[in-house]
Amino acid sequence: MSATADLHSLDYATPLDPLTLRHIGLIAGEGRFPILLAQAARDRGISVTAVGINGITSPELADYVDTMRWVEFGQFNRLIQICHEHNIRQAIMAGRVKHRSIFQISKMDGRGMKLLARSVSRKADDLLGAVTREFAIENIEMLDSTLLLRQCMPPSGLLTPNCPPTQEILDDIEFGKPLANAIAGHDIGQTIVVKQGAVIAVEAMEGTNQTILRAGEIAGEGCVVVKVAKPRQDRRFDVPVLGLTTVKKLIQARGRAIAFPGSQALFFEVEEAVALAESRGITLLAW
Amino acid sequence: MSATADLHSLDYATPLDPLTLRHIGLIAGEGRFPILLAQAARDRGISVTAVGINGITSPELADYVDTMRWVEFGQFNRLIQICHEHNIRQAIMAGRVKHRSIFQISKMDGRGMKLLARSVSRKADDLLGAVTREFAIENIEMLDSTLLLRQCMPPSGLLTPNCPPTQEILDDIEFGKPLANAIAGHDIGQTIVVKQGAVIAVEAMEGTNQTILRAGEIAGEGCVVVKVAKPRQDRRFDVPVLGLTTVKKLIQARGRAIAFPGSQALFFEVEEAVALAESRGITLLAW
Known part of the structure; x- marks a missing residue:
């Protein structure tokens, strides 16, 4: 091999x-x-x-x-x-x-x-x-870094039943997905932030949190975060990770949604994250 | 049509x-x-x-x-x-x-x-x-926005004869080019900043100057800026523009080179930019 x-x-x-x-x-x-x-x-x-x-x-x-x-x-x-x-x-x-x-x-x-x-x-x-x-x-x-943490990989679906996505959020996710996949496919970064059909910020070495905060500064409220795995993600390293901190950063950036591929990302502290997201009207969606 | x-x-x-x-x-x-x-x-x-x-x-x-x-x-x-x-x-x-x-x-x-x-x-x-x-x-x-400014589109070659690129700079440009083309091909942005085979920052809506400054903060000195036109650039709008300001931002970011496609970008105030770049050991290269 x-x-x-x-x-x-x-x-x-x-x-x-x-x-x-x-x-x-x-x-x-x-x-x-x-x-x-x-x-x-x-x-x-x-x-x-x-x-x-x-x-x-x-x-x-x-x-x-x-x-x-x-x-x-x-x-x-x-x-x-x-x-x-x-x-x-x-x-x-x-x-x-x-x-x-x-x-x-x-x-x-x-x-x-x-x-x-x-x-x-x-x-x-x-x-x-x-x-x-x-x-x-x-x-x-x-070993596969997710081997013992499969319970932290949410299946596809809406994590925040009290905050379903608006059509505008769904449109932004569909707009952002192929672009995020392209960025990840070149191993540049895993995250892009979009708003109303515009790419606001692309992650490279600064990491997801900084990318989200920058997007909020540039485009104001309403940003949508799209985080993806690589097209052929090696699960031994660099698996996409989200969690309570991601939601906190999105609140700071006055954003409205985080979307990611179900069963390909780890989502830590999901109960606290969902509760916080719903209290702020934020959609968390695994596709 | x-x-x-x-x-x-x-x-x-x-x-x-x-x-x-x-x-x-x-x-x-x-x-x-x-x-x-x-x-x-x-x-x-x-x-x-x-x-x-x-x-x-x-x-x-x-x-x-x-x-x-x-x-x-x-x-x-x-x-x-x-x-x-x-x-x-x-x-x-x-x-x-x-x-x-x-x-x-x-x-x-x-x-x-x-x-x-x-x-x-x-x-x-x-x-x-x-x-x-x-x-x-x-x-x-x-009309083509470059129509009256063809003298501002440098031909391929080294703009800074007193600061030729090192092999490391050439390697970084070759590393960055296809990635910058991919970003531009998706109409996300025109600029990426790389250092020693790593992508430090990708431009989206923040613009070239902010992208350069961010790269300097993340990776310290030695960054290389690669700015490209879109694969099929419409010259009526959004033609890549560089100039004295770009060089000043790179100095602030302690970077070492700017590379771009000759005859596809406008370079304003080129004499002042070249003089300043050479005084700081910065390479300006049109490929």
């Missing part, structure tokens, strides 16, 4: 049954994703060795895992050593590492630098694909 | 010789573009009736034209009336009208509202195509 085919493969050679997992490594970025994943693993009796990145990963994660270790961003050799020390054969990457971190390489080790240098580009897929291949060389298998 | 074919046509039925022009209407947006166009017309003995938009067009324009009239944004019927009063049969649109203006419709007249409503979307091509068709209905022909 070529590197490219491997990188974009959705079907793993041995479809994994979470029940057979006993011990995983958790390569943790920022936010709630690693914490929720650690909780889900604990609920299933899977022991977790987490490796956090100083300044990025929440220290709170330590409370939810069996073993917590820390590295600096880019200390890739140390990361691999830790995995070997703890006999990790299967690992999951969870939580965003701000993409801009790749320009802050002061603490990178030699292997981290080589990894960066070997990437065809610094697009997310290339970088994370290179990380995944390095783990594979060390006989550490990177 | 269908409306769509007309909208995207690069070849006009009767290729226009500037020498036959005696009198034009100038529908003026912001910045230097309308002023430079008025100067170019005056140099050729073409009389100019300009219509400016309050709060958008520079009042200085009045010094360069034979007749200056003013409308509020969206007073389309009034705009047409002025053109008829001054017996305008051929007009040129020049200068950006901030795209976000379409959300500030308080002073729009009925015809302006109808025009907005009839656009398929509020993408630039749709909107400006609708404007052009409205003028055509009134027997006012919209």
Whole structure:
């Protein structure tokens, strides 16, 4: 199998049954994703060795895992050593590492630098694909990051029954979808914000929250956020993540709806997010 | 000829010789573009009736034209009336009208509202195509906005001989070009900013200058700006414009290069821009 085919493969050679997992490594970025994943693993009796990145990963994660270790961003050799020390054969990457971190390489080790240098580009897929291949060389298998969190992937449908979409919102979603797919297909970003048939903002490296806030500043109230997975999303990394924070940012931007592909995105803290959205007249729609 | 074919046509039925022009209407947006166009017309003995938009067009324009009239944004019927009063049969649109203006419709007249409503979307091509068709209905022909400014379209090549591109800059331009073309092909924006094989920022409605500044904030020094025309650029509107201001923004963002397609973009105040760029070690390259 070529590197490219491997990188974009959705079907793993041995479809994994979470029940057979006993011990995983958790390569943790920022936010709630690693914490929720650690909780889900604990609920299933899977022991977790987490490796956090100083300044990025929440220290709170330590409370939810069996073993917590820390590295600096880019200390890739140390990361691999830790995995070997703890006999990790299967690992999951969870939580965003701000993409801009790749320009802050002061603490990178030699292997981290080589990894960066070997990437065809610094697009997310290339970088994370290179990380995944390095783990594979060390006989550490990177698993689908949504494996233990399927309950966080909403099926298609309206999440906010008390706030159904207006025709205008539906039109904006239909307008935005192919454009968001194009942006994601080029691995530029996952999010665009539209309003009344105009593209207000496109996400690149600034992230979803900043993109939403910018759109509100440019176009005022009524923006619609369309967030998508890549056309051939590799679930081992960079799965679209939404949650309570996304709704809060949309409120700050005076927006009216968030739409995303059902069963292809993780939606965290969904109950709080839905309650908050409905209290502000915001539509959350999985298509 | 269908409306769509007309909208995207690069070849006009009767290729226009500037020498036959005696009198034009100038529908003026912001910045230097309308002023430079008025100067170019005056140099050729073409009389100019300009219509400016309050709060958008520079009042200085009045010094360069034979007749200056003013409308509020969206007073389309009034705009047409002025053109008829001054017996305008051929007009040129020049200068950006901030795209976000379409959300500030308080002073729009009925015809302006109808025009907005009839656009398929509020993408630039749709909107400006609708404007052009409205003028055509009134027997006012919209001309190629670069017609009198061909001397402002740099041929392919290096504009800054004292600052040739490094291999890294060339790599970033090659990385960015197809992505910028994809963005422009969807009529989302004309500009992307890249650094070392990563897309830092994509332009949508915020405009080129804001996109450049954002990239600098996200990725620090060394960004490369790639600005493109649409795959089938209609030269009657929305031609890519660069100039001294673009270079100043790149300096503010600590960037290192601007690349664009030669003979497809207008570059204003090129001598000052080149001098400033070379003094700061910035590469300006037309491919």
